[in-house]
Amino acid sequence: MEDEVNIQEQLIDFKKDIDAINIGAVKGSDIPESEDTTNIDVKDSPKPDSSKVEPNIILPSSEPPNNQKHKSDSNAGKSCMDQSRPPCKKAKILRLERKKEKLMKKGLILEEKVPEPPKSIEQFIEEIPNEVKGKLKIVLERMSKDCASFSACAALYQKYQMYVHNDPIEECEEDNFYRFLVESPLKPENVPEGPGYGSFHQQYWIDGKLIAVGVIDILPRCVSSVYFFYDPDYRSLTLGTYGALREVYFTRSLQKTLPELNSYYMGFYIHSCQKMRYKGRLTPSYLLCPETYQWFPIEKCIKLLDRSKYARLAENIDAVDENLPNERDVMHMKVVYKYRFMLFKDLKKISDQTDLFRKIGQMVGKKCANTIVFFIR
Numbered sequence: 001m002e003d004e005v006n007i008q009e010q011l012i013d014f015k016k017d018i019d020a021i022n023i024g025a026v027k028g029s030d031i032p033e034s035e036d037t038t039n040i041d042v043k044d045s046p047k048p049d050s051s052k053v054e055p056n057i058i059l060p061s062s063e064p065p066n067n068q069k070h071k072s073d074s075n076a077g078k079s080c081m082d083q084s085r086p087p088c089k090k091a092k093i094l095r096l097e098r099k100k101e102k103l104m105k106k107g108l109i110l111e112e113k114v115p116e117p118p119k120s121i122e123q124f125i126e127e128i129p130n131e132v133k134g135k136l137k138i139v140l141e142r143m144s145k146d147c148a149s150f151s152a153c154a155a156l157y158q159k160y161q162m163y164v165h166n167d168p169i170e171e172c173e174e175d176n177f178y179r180f181l182v183e184s185p186l187k188p189e190n191v192p193e194g195p196g197y198g199s200f201h202q203q204y205w206i207d208g209k210l211i212a213v214g215v216i217d218i219l220p221r222c223v224s225s226v227y228f229f230y231d232p233d234y235r236s237l238t239l240g241t242y243g244a245l246r247e248v249y250f251t252r253s254l255q256k257t258l259p260e261l262n263s264y265y266m267g268f269y270i271h272s273c274q275k276m277r278y279k280g281r282l283t284p285s286y287l288l289c290p291e292t293y294q295w296f297p298i299e300k301c302i303k304l305l306d307r308s309k310y311a312r313l314a315e316n317i318d319a320v321d322e323n324l325p326n327e328r329d330v331m332h333m334k335v336v337y338k339y340r341f342m343l344f345k346d347l348k349k350i351s352d353q354t355d356l357f358r359k360i361g362q363m364v365g366k367k368c369a370n371t372i373v374f375f376i377r
Helices: 066-084 091-105 121-126 150-164 174-182 232-237 239-255 274-281 298-307 327-331 344-350 354-369
Strands: 002-006 135-141 198-206 209-218 222-230 263-265 286-288 295-297 334-337 340-343 373-376
Touching (some): 150 209, 222 232, 222 239, 327 354, 334 344
């Protein structure tokens, strides 16, 4: 599946309305926080004539000279007069008021200028300028060792890991790349609409050269961002941020044919890691509380994370994980032991591993504990 566009610099600023996720500055995986800006024409103010400026002189006498005294009295009088008058209006406001008066006499109304609605992410990506420096092609494919682009992806991964993360070459060879980002526990599934479900590599090519790869999982309810790596020679393009925006755009395009697919998961967020700060600049974003497993807007979490690396995000101290399995749920967890299907309460008679299964139940939650079948050798 290919998508051809032309490279352009873009500004991004996400809004809460899902139909108008907008763009601020493309920053870096490494993504800038976007701000609404107003262009202001600044004119040089006239400089005072130094020949007319009176120096500040300290006099030996406590009484000012006559001319200074009269001037002071005059200024005091002006000050009193200013207090009794209404505040002065700027010339721009006065002109606007005069214009309104003229229109009202003619029976007309001065219409206020309505600001243009912000652009959506689709507009920023799909509107291509006439003059571009290169041609960008997006390719989505299920990666395997048999793919023609496997070696190119593995070489790019090695270059990225060594330059950005200072990994030794023996830790980022083709076999490491395959185990880390190609081999997947997800079973591929084709669907009538869209590319299907499973693990994919979204490749970014500029004029035939591979410059970045986004590894994603497409699931029935979300697109999950697994990993993103790029050519360090193109780091000035802030490809990490652009890749995240592209994946949001891709998720929104899938939602048109798969309505239940309505979320984009960005994975772990480590507040102390500068390379992950861009994730917090995409809004609306939510963080998962590590104790209650409830989602909270990231804006409310930042102050807590500024104070402590670990923070309970739920303000209600009495709140607990509502998906926590009870003892009965643990005993009814499904198990296959020596190729025999049974419940954990039956396995307990053979091998008591209550603490282990209780911990597993807490980790996966009540819903998963009741549906997963655990295989024990």
